[in-house]
Amino acid sequence: EEQLLESGGGLVQPGGSLRLSCAASEFIFSFYGMTWVRQTPGKGLEWVSSISGSGVSTYYADSVKGRFTISRDNFNNILHLQMNSLKAEDTAVYYCAKDREAQPSYHMDVWGQGTTVTVSS
Amino acid sequence: DIQMTQSPSSVSAYVRDRVTITCRASQGIRNYLAWYQQKPGKAPKLLIYFASSLQSGVPSRFSGSGSGTDFTLTISSLQPEDFAIYYCQQTHTFPPTFGAGTKVEIK
Numbered sequence: 001e002e003q004l005l006e007s008g009g010g011l012v013q014p015g016g017s018l019r020l021s022c023a024a025s026e027f028i029f030s031f032y033g034m035t036w037v038r039q040t041p042g043k044g045l046e047w048v049s050s051i052s053g054s055g056v057s058t059y060y061a062d063s064v065k066g067r068f069t070i071s072r073d074n075f076n077n078i079l080h081l082q083m084n085s086l087k088a089e090d091t092a093v094y095y096c097a098k099d100r101e102a103q104p105s106y107h108m109d110v111w112g113q114g115t116t117v118t119v120s121s
Numbered sequence: 122d123i124q125m126t127q128s129p130s131s132v133s134a135y136v137r138d139r140v141t142i143t144c145r146a147s148q149g150i151r152n153y154l155a156w157y158q159q160k161p162g163k164a165p166k167l168l169i170y171f172a173s174s175l176q177s178g179v180p181s182r183f184s185g186s187g188s189g190t191d192f193t194l195t196i197s198s199l200q201p202e203d204f205a206i207y208y209c210q211q212t213h214t215f216p217p218t219f220g221a222g223t224k225v226e227i228k
Contacts, residue, residue, distance in 0.1 A: 037165075045157075045165065045208055045219040061216050095164050106210070106217040107155050109176060111164035 002027045002110045004096050009115030016086050016119070022079040022096030022112055030054070030074040033099035035108055036081050038092035038117075048094070049081065053102035064090075086119045093117075123147050123211050125220035133228040140196045142223045144209035149189045153213030156185055156194045159222075160205045168207075169194065199225070 008020040020036070036048040049070040050059045058070050069082040079096050093116050097108035124147040134140050144154065152172035157165035167176045169185035172192055182197045196203055204227055209220040 044221050045210075047217045047219070059215070097164075100170065105170075106212040107167065107170040108165075109167045111166070114164055 002098065004098065004110055004112035006094065006096050006112040006115040009094065009117045011118045011120065012086055013121050014086060014088060014119055017082070017084045018086065018117060020081040020083065020094055020096075020115060020117070022081075024077045024079065024098070027098070027110070029072075029077040031102055033102055033104035034070075034072060034079045035097045035099060035104060035106065036070065036079075037095045037097055037108070037111075038090075039095065039114075040092045043092075046092070047106065050099070050104040050106065051079070052104060057103070059104065083117070086117075088119050091117060091119045122216060123150065123214050123218050125209055125211055125218055127207075127209055127220035127223050129223060130221065131224040131226060133226045134199050135228050136199055136201055138199045138228075140199050140203075140225060142194045142207055142209075142225075144187075144192045144194070144220050146190045146192075146211055146213075148214075150211045150213035152188050153211055154185070154187065154192050155210045155212060156183075157208045157210065158203075158205045159208065165208060196225075201227075 005023045035050040051070045067085045071080045093114040096112045098110040100107045126145045154172045156169040159165045173185045206222045
Protein backbone atom coordinates (compact mmCIF):
# COMPACT_ATOMS: atom_id res chain seq x y z
CA GLU A 1 0.00 0.00 0.00
CA GLU A 2 1.33 3.42 -0.96
CA GLN A 3 2.21 5.42 2.14
CA LEU A 4 3.43 8.83 3.17
CA LEU A 5 4.69 9.69 6.65
CA GLU A 6 5.32 13.29 7.65
CA SER A 7 7.61 14.49 10.41
CA GLY A 8 9.19 17.70 11.63
CA GLY A 9 6.23 19.65 12.92
CA GLY A 10 6.27 21.46 16.24
CA LEU A 11 6.14 24.75 18.08
CA VAL A 12 8.29 27.58 16.73
CA GLN A 13 8.48 31.29 17.46
CA PRO A 14 7.49 33.87 14.86
CA GLY A 15 10.41 34.47 12.53
CA GLY A 16 11.77 31.00 13.17
CA SER A 17 12.36 28.08 10.85
CA LEU A 18 11.18 24.51 10.59
CA ARG A 19 11.83 21.70 8.14
CA LEU A 20 9.11 19.21 7.37
CA SER A 21 9.88 15.83 5.86
CA CYS A 22 7.70 13.23 4.21
CA ALA A 23 8.90 9.67 3.71
CA ALA A 24 7.30 7.79 0.84
CA SER A 25 6.99 4.04 0.43
CA GLU A 26 5.44 1.41 -1.84
CA PHE A 27 5.49 3.47 -5.03
CA ILE A 28 8.13 4.73 -7.45
CA PHE A 29 8.67 8.11 -5.85
CA SER A 30 10.41 9.82 -8.77
CA PHE A 31 7.49 9.05 -11.10
CA TYR A 32 5.11 11.42 -9.33
CA GLY A 33 4.75 15.05 -8.46
CA MET A 34 4.41 15.82 -4.78
CA THR A 35 2.50 18.51 -2.94
CA TRP A 36 2.16 20.13 0.48
CA VAL A 37 -1.33 21.17 1.56
CA ARG A 38 -2.15 22.80 4.88
CA GLN A 39 -5.37 22.98 6.84
CA THR A 40 -6.64 25.34 9.50
CA PRO A 41 -10.07 25.58 11.11
CA GLY A 42 -10.42 29.12 9.82
CA LYS A 43 -9.11 28.94 6.27
CA GLY A 44 -9.82 25.31 5.44
CA LEU A 45 -7.63 23.48 2.95
CA GLU A 46 -4.90 25.55 1.30
CA TRP A 47 -2.49 24.37 -1.35
CA VAL A 48 1.05 25.39 -0.35
CA SER A 49 3.62 24.03 -2.79
CA SER A 50 4.25 21.34 -5.39
CA ILE A 51 7.25 19.80 -7.09
CA SER A 52 7.56 17.72 -10.24
CA GLY A 53 8.72 14.12 -10.15
CA SER A 54 12.19 15.06 -11.35
CA GLY A 55 12.42 17.94 -8.90
CA VAL A 56 13.17 20.41 -11.68
CA SER A 57 9.89 22.34 -11.43
CA THR A 58 8.59 23.88 -8.24
CA TYR A 59 5.45 25.86 -7.51
CA TYR A 60 4.42 28.00 -4.54
CA ALA A 61 1.40 29.78 -3.18
CA ASP A 62 1.88 33.54 -3.00
CA SER A 63 1.44 33.36 0.78
CA VAL A 64 4.65 31.32 1.17
CA LYS A 65 6.73 32.31 -1.86
CA GLY A 66 10.19 33.48 -0.85
CA ARG A 67 9.86 31.93 2.62
CA PHE A 68 9.24 28.22 1.94
CA THR A 69 11.31 25.88 -0.22
CA ILE A 70 10.11 22.51 -1.46
CA SER A 71 12.65 19.85 -2.42
CA ARG A 72 12.86 16.11 -2.89
CA ASP A 73 15.44 13.35 -2.55
CA ASN A 74 14.52 10.75 -5.13
CA PHE A 75 17.24 8.41 -3.96
CA ASN A 76 15.88 8.17 -0.43
CA ASN A 77 12.21 8.80 -1.36
CA ILE A 78 11.80 11.85 0.85
CA LEU A 79 10.00 15.13 0.29
CA HIS A 80 10.97 18.24 2.26
CA LEU A 81 9.47 21.62 3.02
CA GLN A 82 11.88 24.16 4.46
CA MET A 83 9.89 26.89 6.16
CA ASN A 84 11.65 30.15 7.08
CA SER A 85 10.43 33.47 8.48
CA LEU A 86 7.41 31.74 9.93
CA LYS A 87 4.33 33.75 10.80
CA ALA A 88 1.40 33.06 13.08
CA GLU A 89 -0.79 32.54 10.01
CA ASP A 90 1.40 29.58 8.99
CA THR A 91 -0.02 27.66 11.95
CA ALA A 92 -1.76 24.63 10.48
CA VAL A 93 -1.75 20.91 9.96
CA TYR A 94 0.57 20.23 7.01
CA TYR A 95 -0.09 17.28 4.75
CA CYS A 96 2.18 15.88 2.08
CA ALA A 97 0.37 14.30 -0.83
CA LYS A 98 1.23 12.35 -3.96
CA ASP A 99 0.04 13.61 -7.32
CA ARG A 100 -1.50 11.30 -9.88
CA GLU A 101 1.07 12.42 -12.46
CA ALA A 102 4.75 13.31 -12.76
CA GLN A 103 4.07 16.94 -13.61
CA PRO A 104 1.72 18.23 -10.89
CA SER A 105 -1.94 17.97 -11.84
CA TYR A 106 -2.88 18.80 -8.23
CA HIS A 107 -5.10 15.72 -8.04
CA MET A 108 -3.67 14.11 -4.90
CA ASP A 109 -4.40 10.42 -4.52
CA VAL A 110 -2.25 9.52 -1.50
CA TRP A 111 -1.97 11.67 1.63
CA GLY A 112 0.11 11.50 4.77
CA GLN A 113 -1.40 11.66 8.23
CA GLY A 114 -0.39 15.30 8.71
CA THR A 115 2.02 17.11 10.99
CA THR A 116 1.09 20.11 13.12
CA VAL A 117 3.01 23.37 12.92
CA THR A 118 2.32 25.99 15.56
CA VAL A 119 3.89 29.43 15.26
CA SER A 120 3.59 31.27 18.54
CA SER A 121 5.66 33.17 21.05
CA ASP B 122 -7.59 33.16 -7.54
CA ILE B 123 -10.64 31.12 -8.50
CA GLN B 124 -13.20 30.93 -5.70
CA MET B 125 -14.98 27.65 -5.13
CA THR B 126 -18.39 27.86 -3.45
CA GLN B 127 -19.98 24.74 -2.05
CA SER B 128 -23.59 24.31 -1.04
CA PRO B 129 -25.04 23.44 1.27
CA SER B 130 -22.47 23.94 4.01
CA SER B 131 -24.05 21.02 5.83
CA VAL B 132 -26.70 18.43 5.13
CA SER B 133 -28.46 15.93 7.37
CA ALA B 134 -29.52 12.66 5.81
CA TYR B 135 -30.56 9.11 6.62
CA VAL B 136 -28.66 5.99 5.67
CA ARG B 137 -29.69 4.94 2.14
CA ASP B 138 -30.68 8.49 1.19
CA ARG B 139 -29.47 10.05 -2.04
CA VAL B 140 -27.30 13.08 -1.29
CA THR B 141 -26.20 15.76 -3.74
CA ILE B 142 -23.57 18.41 -3.05
CA THR B 143 -22.91 21.28 -5.41
CA CYS B 144 -19.77 23.27 -6.15
CA ARG B 145 -19.60 26.45 -8.19
CA ALA B 146 -16.43 28.00 -9.59
CA SER B 147 -16.07 31.77 -9.90
CA GLN B 148 -14.98 31.28 -13.50
CA GLY B 149 -15.00 28.45 -16.00
CA ILE B 150 -12.72 25.53 -15.19
CA ARG B 151 -13.81 23.04 -17.89
CA ASN B 152 -13.76 19.68 -16.08
CA TYR B 153 -10.72 20.35 -13.86
CA LEU B 154 -12.56 19.56 -10.67
CA ALA B 155 -11.80 17.05 -7.92
CA TRP B 156 -13.78 15.91 -4.89
CA TYR B 157 -12.27 14.78 -1.58
CA GLN B 158 -13.76 13.18 1.52
CA GLN B 159 -12.36 13.93 4.96
CA LYS B 160 -13.23 12.20 8.21
CA PRO B 161 -12.40 13.65 11.65
CA GLY B 162 -8.72 13.52 12.44
CA LYS B 163 -7.86 12.04 9.05
CA ALA B 164 -6.35 13.32 5.84
CA PRO B 165 -8.54 14.07 2.81
CA LYS B 166 -9.18 11.19 0.43
CA LEU B 167 -9.52 11.63 -3.33
CA LEU B 168 -12.91 10.45 -4.60
CA ILE B 169 -13.36 11.99 -8.04
CA TYR B 170 -11.02 13.77 -10.47
CA PHE B 171 -11.67 15.50 -13.79
CA ALA B 172 -15.22 16.07 -12.55
CA SER B 173 -16.49 12.54 -13.15
CA SER B 174 -13.61 10.05 -13.04
CA LEU B 175 -13.89 7.72 -10.07
CA GLN B 176 -10.63 7.19 -8.20
CA SER B 177 -9.57 3.57 -7.94
CA GLY B 178 -11.06 1.84 -4.91
CA VAL B 179 -13.84 4.37 -4.38
CA PRO B 180 -17.34 2.80 -4.23
CA SER B 181 -19.53 3.29 -7.27
CA ARG B 182 -22.25 4.97 -5.19
CA PHE B 183 -20.11 8.10 -5.53
CA SER B 184 -20.42 9.99 -8.81
CA GLY B 185 -19.50 13.41 -10.10
CA SER B 186 -20.80 15.54 -12.92
CA GLY B 187 -20.57 19.01 -14.37
CA SER B 188 -18.42 21.21 -16.51
CA GLY B 189 -17.61 24.89 -16.76
CA THR B 190 -18.68 26.48 -13.48
CA ASP B 191 -21.24 24.11 -11.94
CA PHE B 192 -20.50 20.69 -10.53
CA THR B 193 -22.19 18.07 -8.37
CA LEU B 194 -21.12 15.17 -6.20
CA THR B 195 -23.82 12.55 -5.69
CA ILE B 196 -23.90 9.73 -3.19
CA SER B 197 -26.59 7.43 -4.51
CA SER B 198 -27.27 5.52 -1.28
CA LEU B 199 -25.64 7.00 1.80
CA GLN B 200 -23.80 4.52 3.97
CA PRO B 201 -22.73 4.93 7.63
CA GLU B 202 -19.10 5.32 6.61
CA ASP B 203 -19.95 8.23 4.28
CA PHE B 204 -20.62 10.71 7.06
CA ALA B 205 -17.77 13.16 6.60
CA ILE B 206 -16.84 16.52 5.13
CA TYR B 207 -16.60 16.76 1.35
CA TYR B 208 -14.42 19.31 -0.46
CA CYS B 209 -14.26 20.32 -4.09
CA GLN B 210 -11.02 21.57 -5.64
CA GLN B 211 -10.32 23.25 -8.95
CA THR B 212 -7.12 22.36 -10.77
CA HIS B 213 -7.66 24.37 -13.95
CA THR B 214 -6.03 27.65 -13.00
CA PHE B 215 -2.96 28.18 -10.86
CA PRO B 216 -3.10 28.17 -7.87
CA PRO B 217 -5.35 25.20 -7.18
CA THR B 218 -8.09 26.15 -4.72
CA PHE B 219 -10.54 24.30 -2.51
CA GLY B 220 -14.11 24.90 -1.49
CA ALA B 221 -14.98 25.42 2.18
CA GLY B 222 -16.51 21.97 2.52
CA THR B 223 -19.90 20.35 3.00
CA LYS B 224 -20.52 18.37 6.16
CA VAL B 225 -22.75 15.32 5.71
CA GLU B 226 -24.34 14.44 9.03
CA ILE B 227 -26.58 11.69 10.30
CA LYS B 228 -30.26 12.58 10.58
